[in-house]
Amino acid sequence: MDFLLNATSAVMATGPLVAMLGATLLGVLIGALPGLNPVMAIALLLPLTYSMDPLVALAMVAGIYNGSMYGGAIPAILLRIPGTPASIATTFDGFPMAEKGEAAKALKIACWSSAVGGIASALALMTVGPLLARATLHFGPAEYFWIAMFGMASVGVMVGSDPVKGVMAAVLGLLLGTVGIDQLSGQARYTFDQPWLLGGLDLVVVLVGLYALPPVLQLAEKCDLKGLSAAQLRLASVPFRKGEVKGLLPTWGRSSLIGIFVGILPGAGGNIAAFLSYNAAKNASSEPESFGKGNPQGVAAAECGNNADNAASMIPALTLGIPGNVVAALVLSALMIHGLQPGPQLFHQNPVLVGGFMIEMLLTSVLILLVGGAAATRIFAQIQRLPGVLLVPSILVLMCVGVYVINGRPVDLWVMLAAGTAGYLLEKLNVPLAPIILGMILGPMAEQSVRRALLISRGDPVELLTRPISAVLAVATVAMILWPVMKAIKRRRAKNMSENNA
Amino acid sequence: MERSQDLALGLLFAGLGLAAAWQAGSYQGAGGTYPMVLGLGLALCGALVMLRAARSKTDAPRRLVDVPANLVKALAAGVIYVALILPLGFYTASALLMLALPPVLGFRRPLYTAVVAASFVALVWIVFSLVLNKPLPAELWAASRLGG
Amino acid sequence: MKINKIIVAAALLGCTSSPALSDYPERPIELTIPAGAGGGTDTSARKLALLLEEKLGTSIAVLNVGGGGGSVGASQFMQAKPDGYALFATWNSPLTTVPQVQNVAYTLDSFTPIASTSETAYTLCVHPEFPAETGEEFLAELAANPDKYTYGNDGIGGTMQLAAERIFQARDIKAVAIPFGGAGETLQNFLGKHVDIYGGSISPVLPYVEEKQAKCLVVTSAADVPALPQAAGLESLGLGDKETLLWRAILGPKGLDQAIVDKLAAVIDEAVNDPSYVEFLASKGEVPNVVKGEALGERLREEFDALAVVSKNLGLAK
Numbered sequence: 020m021d022f023l024l025n026a027t028s029a030v031m032a033t034g035p036l037v038a039m040l041g042a043t044l045l046g047v048l049i050g051a052l053p054g055l056n057p058v059m060a061i062a063l064l065l066p067l068t069y070s071m072d073p074l075v076a077l078a079m080v081a082g083i084y085n086g087s088m089y090g091g092a093i094p095a096i097l098l099r100i101p102g103t104p105a106s107i108a109t110t111f112d113g114f115p116m117a118e119k120g121e122a123a124k125a126l127k128i129a130c131w132s133s134a135v136g137g138i139a140s141a142l143a144l145m146t147v148g149p150l151l152a153r154a155t156l157h158f159g160p161a162e163y164f165w166i167a168m169f170g171m172a173s174v175g176v177m178v179g180s181d182p183v184k185g186v187m188a189a190v191l192g193l194l195l196g197t198v199g200i201d202q203l204s205g206q207a208r209y210t211f212d213q214p215w216l217l218g219g220l221d222l223v224v225v226l227v228g229l230y231a232l233p234p235v236l237q238l239a240e241k242c243d244l245k246g247l248s249a250a251q252l253r254l255a256s257v258p259f260r261k262g263e264v265k266g267l268l269p270t271w272g273r274s275s276l277i278g279i280f281v282g283i284l285p286g287a288g289g290n291i292a293a294f295l296s297y298n299a300a301k302n303a304s305s306e307p308e309s310f311g312k313g314n315p316q317g318v319a320a321a322e323c324g325n326n327a328d329n330a331a332s333m334i335p336a337l338t339l340g341i342p343g344n345v346v347a348a349l350v351l352s353a354l355m356i357h358g359l360q361p362g363p364q365l366f367h368q369n370p371v372l373v374g375g376f377m378i379e380m381l382l383t384s385v386l387i388l389l390v391g392g393a394a395a396t397r398i399f400a401q402i403q404r405l406p407g408v409l410l411v412p413s414i415l416v417l418m419c420v421g422v423y424v425i426n427g428r429p430v431d432l433w434v435m436l437a438a439g440t441a442g443y444l445l446e447k448l449n450v451p452l453a454p455i456i457l458g459m460i461l462g463p464m465a466e467q468s469v470r471r472a473l474l475i476s477r478g479d480p481v482e483l484l485t486r487p488i489s490a491v492l493a494v495a496t497v498a499m500i501l502w503p504v505m506k507a508i509k510r511r512r513a514k515n516m517s518e519n520n521a
Numbered sequence: 522m523e524r525s526q527d528l529a530l531g532l533l534f535a536g537l538g539l540a541a542a543w544q545a546g547s548y549q550g551a552g553g554t555y556p557m558v559l560g561l562g563l564a565l566c567g568a569l570v571m572l573r574a575a576r577s578k579t580d581a582p583r584r585l586v587d588v589p590a591n592l593v594k595a596l597a598a599g600v601i602y603v604a605l606i607l608p609l610g611f612y613t614a615s616a617l618l619m620l621a622l623p624p625v626l627g628f629r630r631p632l633y634t635a636v637v638a639a640s641f642v643a644l645v646w647i648v649f650s651l652v653l654n655k656p657l658p659a660e661l662w663a664a665s666r667l668g669g
Numbered sequence: 670m671k672i673n674k675i676i677v678a679a680a681l682l683g684c685t686s687s688p689a690l691s692d693y694p695e696r697p698i699e700l701t702i703p704a705g706a707g708g709g710t711d712t713s714a715r716k717l718a719l720l721l722e723e724k725l726g727t728s729i730a731v732l733n734v735g736g737g738g739g740s741v742g743a744s745q746f747m748q749a750k751p752d753g754y755a756l757f758a759t760w761n762s763p764l765t766t767v768p769q770v771q772n773v774a775y776t777l778d779s780f781t782p783i784a785s786t787s788e789t790a791y792t793l794c795v796h797p798e799f800p801a802e803t804g805e806e807f808l809a810e811l812a813a814n815p816d817k818y819t820y821g822n823d824g825i826g827g828t829m830q831l832a833a834e835r836i837f838q839a840r841d842i843k844a845v846a847i848p849f850g851g852a853g854e855t856l857q858n859f860l861g862k863h864v865d866i867y868g869g870s871i872s873p874v875l876p877y878v879e880e881k882q883a884k885c886l887v888v889t890s891a892a893d894v895p896a897l898p899q900a901a902g903l904e905s906l907g908l909g910d911k912e913t914l915l916w917r918a919i920l921g922p923k924g925l926d927q928a929i930v931d932k933l934a935a936v937i938d939e940a941v942n943d944p945s946y947v948e949f950l951a952s953k954g955e956v957p958n959v960v961k962g963e964a965l966g967e968r969l970r971e972e973f974d975a976l977a978v979v980s981k982n983l984g985l986a987k
Contacts, residue, residue: 062706062733159863183573187534187566194541194559200737203848204552205770205826205985209544214744214774218736232599239595240588242626285857339860340873341853348707348853355952356716362876409637412622415599416615419606420645424655427701427732428745432603440596447585448530466555467850473551474847475819475863654730656699 023145026374029074030382038078039379043386046086050102051094053231053414055421056223057087057103058345073357074375080353081379082386084346088289088326089133089387096125096318097402100231100414104222104460105289105325107230107453108297112310112317119313123257130391131264132271132319136326137384139275140282144330144337145377149366151283151331152338158284160471161483165492166284167465170291172499173298174454184450192458195220196466203470215430222459224422224431225438229452232439235414243407267319270300274320278327285335285343289328290460294453296324302502326387330380337365337373350376524580531571538563591626598622610660616642693753693929694727700756701749703742703763705735708851709870709953713917714758716949717786720940738824739763740773747779751922753929756783760917762828765972769980770826777973781925782965784934786941788916789955790890791832792900793820794859794867794874794883804901807886808840815843820866821855824848826985828976832889832913833868835979839908859883870915871896871954889913896954913976916958918965934961 030036049060060083091106096113109129116125143151158166174189198209199219210216274296281292300320301310310317333350335341340361342348351361359368366373402410422435442452469483476482484490542560545553586592598618605614619638628634649655700718704710711733718729734742743763749755757780764777793807801807811818823829825848837844844866849855852869859867859874860882867874867883875896877883885900891912893902903909919937921930940946941957950957960968 058706156857156861159858159861183566183569187563187570190559190563190566191534191537194538194556194563197556197559200740200771201548201552202824202850204548204550205824206548206552207771208548208552208556209541212772214737215741217744217771217773218734218741236592236595237587239626240586240591242588242591244628285854335857339857340876341857342707345705345707348705352707352712355712356949358948358952360876360952361873363880364876405637406623406628408623408626408628409619409634411595411626412598412619413637413641415602415618415622416641416645419603419615420611420649420657423606423611423657424649424653426734426741426745427656428734429603429607429658432606436599436603444585447583448526449583450530470551470555471847471849474845477845654697654728656697656730656732 022370022374023378026371026378029371030078030375030378032074034072034075035078035375035379038075039082039383039386040390042079042082043086043383044082044390046083046088046383047090047093047387047391048086049083050087050090050092050106052417053094053100053102053227053421055102057084058349059425060087061346061349073353073372074379076353076357077350077372077376078379078383080346080350081376081383084329085133085137085326085380085383085387086390088137088329089130089322089391091325092129092133092318092322093126096122096129098414099234101226103289104226104456105293105328106321107226107290107456108293108321108324109318110230111297111321111453112312112314113321115311115313116315116318121313124315125318127257127259127392128267128315128318129322130387132267132274132321132323133326133391134384134387135271136275136278136323137329137387138381139271140279140327140330141377141381141384143279144334144380145374148334149338151279152334155283155285155335156339157488159486160468160475161486161489162492163284163468164465164472164483165489165496166287167461167468169492169496169499170287170295170457170461171465172496173294174457181449181451184448185454188445188450188452189454189458192455193462193465194458195225195455196459196462202467203474215426215428219463220434220459221425221431222456223425224434225459226456227418227422228435228438229442229455231414231418232436233443233446235411235418236439236443238407238414239411241407245406263315267316269303270316270319271323273299273303274323275327278324279331281324282328282331283334283343285341287464288332288344288460289325290456292328293321293325294457296320296327298499302499302506307503307506326384330377330384333376333380336361337376339363340365522580523583524574524577526583526585527574527577528571531567531569531574533567535564535567535571538565538567594625595622598625607658608661610662611657612642612646613660613662615645693932694725696754697728697730698725698754698756699730699732699749700758701732701734701742701746702758703734703739703746704760706733709872710758710760710917713787713950713953713955717758717919717937717940717946720943720946721936724936724940737771738767738827740767740771740775743767743779744774747775747922749922751781751924751926753921753925753933755922756933757920757922758917759920760828760915761969761972762915764920764969765976766826766828766831766980768973769831769977770985777966777969779923781921781923781930782962782969783919783921783925783930784937784941784962785916785918785958785960785965785968786937787950787955788914788958789871789953790888790894790914791829791869792867792871792874792885792889792894792897793833793887794878794885795865796859796862797881797884799865799884801886802884802899804887804906808836808842808906811837811842811844812840816845818865819845819847820868821847821849821858821864822868823851823855826980828913828915829868829870831976831979831983834983835911835913835975836887836889836903836906836908838979838982839911872952875954894954913972918960930962934959 049055091102092109094100094102095106095109096117099110099114101107113125200217277296278292281287297320300316301307332343335343336347336351342351422431538560542557545557602618623634702711702714722729734745746757801810847864852873855869856873858864885897888894888900891904891909938959
């Protein structure tokens with residue numbers, strides 16, 4: 020643990036501290052603006068970091084990464100527009116809370132949950148990182164297939180009142196996920212000879228349309244000419260009630276573990292972590308029907324889960340040299356530009372730098388409490404004071420600029436508008452939107468890994484089940500599907516019994 | 522109302538699924554099987570939705586659009602805006618949208634609108650063009666001067 | 670003929686309407702990279718862009734357009750104005766490999782070659798217990814056991830797969846190709862022993878060679894690679910003409926003014942050979958390699974034709 024002391028003293032210098040503070044605030048802003056996301060921001064800032072002290076550069080990465088994962092929750096709660104793909108699950112209960120006049124509480128819970136998840140994840144990175152990284156090597160294509168299936172099973176909690184339409188939405192998402200070049204055969208699917216479709220539909224473009232446009236259209240329909248007054252907003256800080264934190268502890272613990280687990284697996288991301296955490300919280304709850312109607316536990320689970328993914332996603336990158344997501348790849352490329360060779364020796368090459376980055380991931384998680392709370396209540400809530408009719412064009416402009424800068428192509432704007440219009444109608448027709456995105460995220464992962472696994476086993480499907488880890492995951496998936504059913508049956512029985520006794 | 526809506530929705534998805542499955546028939550190997558299964562699955566879901574709607578006895582009213590006039594205005598503004606971004610340039614088109622949409626929706630405070638529009642467009646310009654140096658569709662008036 | 674005339678006309682038009690060349694560049698340049706942020710091509714291009722900014726005295730805005738193995742970015746860039754303010758930093762695959770297997774909208778003629786920047790070989794590595802210690806033994810073991818071994822690669826019809834299959838076809842070897850999303854994913858599956866052979870760029874696997882968790886027995890360059898002493902270059906295996914490299918280049922849209930090409934090529938040459946860039950390349954196992962203008966076009970055409978034969982033999986060609 021010597022390196023931690025050395026690294027701590029290196030981080031506790033003016034440069035890294037200022038960078039962490041500034042970057043966390045910037046991260047919250049980036050996360051909160053629909054269309055902007057941490058990957059883009061870090062990629063944009065990367066050239067600046069080439070000529071910088073690496074600890075300062077990494078402090079910025081840590082701040083933006085952690086800050087933005089929380090920032091995404093702000094519009095998710097206030098406007099039902101997820102700021103990043105990882106904050107979709109936050110809208111489920113966050114927005115209903117805001118509608119009930121509990122926006123301040125929801126933001127506070129999101130802030131604390133993000134910090135807790137981030138801290139737990141950073142601690143995991145510091146302590147058991149290398150050990151966990153070795154374990155992930157046992158996850159081959161067959162195991163990844165089951166993880167994708169496990170994720171798909173969580174669709175059950177999103178389908179709402181109409182399971183058929185929920186499944187239908189998920190299948191649509193899976194189908195949308197097949198658009199583009201098929202990595203395993205090289206053939207183009209559903210591209211209709213359009214070059215821009217070869218890379219598939221951009222998740223963020225569809226997400227911004229699907230999730231941001233319907234609320235904007237509804238805002239226009241409401242035609243609010245006045246805007247909310249400060250009193251109506253009720254965003255003054257609400258202290259936690261006695262016992263409230265205690266009630267959130269089990270959710271935080273569960274979601275942190277899920278986030279860390281998803282994080283260390285290369286290829287799985289914060290959005291999956293948030294969905295799985297939300298699902299777990301609902302399954303564990305004694306009143307699952309209150310989820311989706313403004314249950315604080317739902318906000319806590321989603322936000323804790325997506326932040327717990329962050330530091331953990333650095334584990335395979337820093338210990339094995341395998342970047343599990345784009346942010347990790349950017350961190351590795353920053354390290355390489357500073358002359359370090361990623362791989363198992365990275366830590367021994369420069370313990371102060373690598374340790375310092377770990378500490379920065381920890382400190383920026385703590386900073387969310389300081390910066391996030393203030394930013395959310397003071398800055399962002401102010402936008403709600405604008406009359407709705409002015410918010411409508413503002414959000415439209417933001418959506419377009421965010422979507423345009425991803426790939427620099429105008430056609431993405433039309434995709435966004437089309438997705439948004441479809442989203443508006445589907446929602447009115449009681450078709451949930453979250454399964455569409457979930458299908459788009461997990462579909463390619465499931466398809467590619469199952470086909471890879473079959474290539475390796477020379478076409479024998481039995482091997483999908485006989486490997487020890489994949490067998491466990493398969494059982495867990497089935498249990499995940501059956502769990503809510505069993506619980507419902509049990510409750511119905513209990514209810515019948517009490518009625519009979521009465 | 523709800524019934525006919527669900528009938529249409531189911532029909533749409535069933536059609537979409539069948540079209541996808543039919544298209545998947547031309548793809549080779551496992552790369553075609555998977556979307557084919559998905560397409561058929563989607564068609565099945567759509568058929569189920571239709572079937573359920575056809576058999577349902579209740580037909581509760583469900584409004585698709587609360588205020589059609591405003592929705593059409595906002596959507597049209599969005600479409601016109603996106604269509605104008607390339608020819609006019611990003612900032613010109615954005616400024617136009619911010620100035621034009623509020624009065625169309627019935628907001629009668631031109632000064633307030635102008636101030637918000639100006640400061641918001643300026644903010645976007647500072648963040649994207651000044652700080653992040655991101656290329657956005659060039660302005661009409663600037664393009665004629667700088668374009669080669 | 671007609672097309673030629675159009676090109677000439679376009680070039681002339683470009684000359685007359687663009688301001689005097691001595692002023693170039695007078696505004697920011699947009700650099701399209703046909704890959705996501707954080708990958709090998711992206712890192713190399715961004716580092717180079719920093720040096721170019723200094724030498725050209727203008728800022729360079731980077732645009733990442735990933736997807737389709739680079740074909741999405743290439744198709745999008747093809748439509749850029751040939752005024753010298755839109756450049757394309759790519760690796761060879763989107764130009765010479767991807768068009769073999771995908772129906773893409775562009776050909777080599779859709780671009781003006783400016784200069785290549787760096788190159789590196791791909792390598793094939795196995796686990797320490799694999800029954801072979803040299804490149805020759807490795808190929809013999811594969812040849813003796815058709816379809817027994819699996820090798821991970823960067824995607825079906827990607828340059829890495831074609832580089833390997835070029836060698837395999839010459840030696841009548843059959844191995845099962847398992848496509849992954851990139852070298853990192855291949856490495857993970859190789860280390861977890863889900864595939865038998867690692868196929869990919871050198872830098873990710875290098876630390877594992879030093880730790881004796883992987884032995885790299887073949888590189889796809891004609892010459893040996895100093896960083897991998899155990900690996901045989903193709904020349905020593907008698908396959909010198911089967912060399913396939915991973916290399917990077919900067920191109921412009923079709924019809925770019927020759928004077929701008931020359932100016933950019935000279936500046937790129939300078940930047941690539943800057944000691945800081947050479948050192949950066951070395952840390953990634955790459956070496957500078959600047960081929961300019963028409964010579965670069967020739968290199969692209971040769972590689973395109975050679976890979977067309979390989980993909981046809983593999984049954985991959987569209």
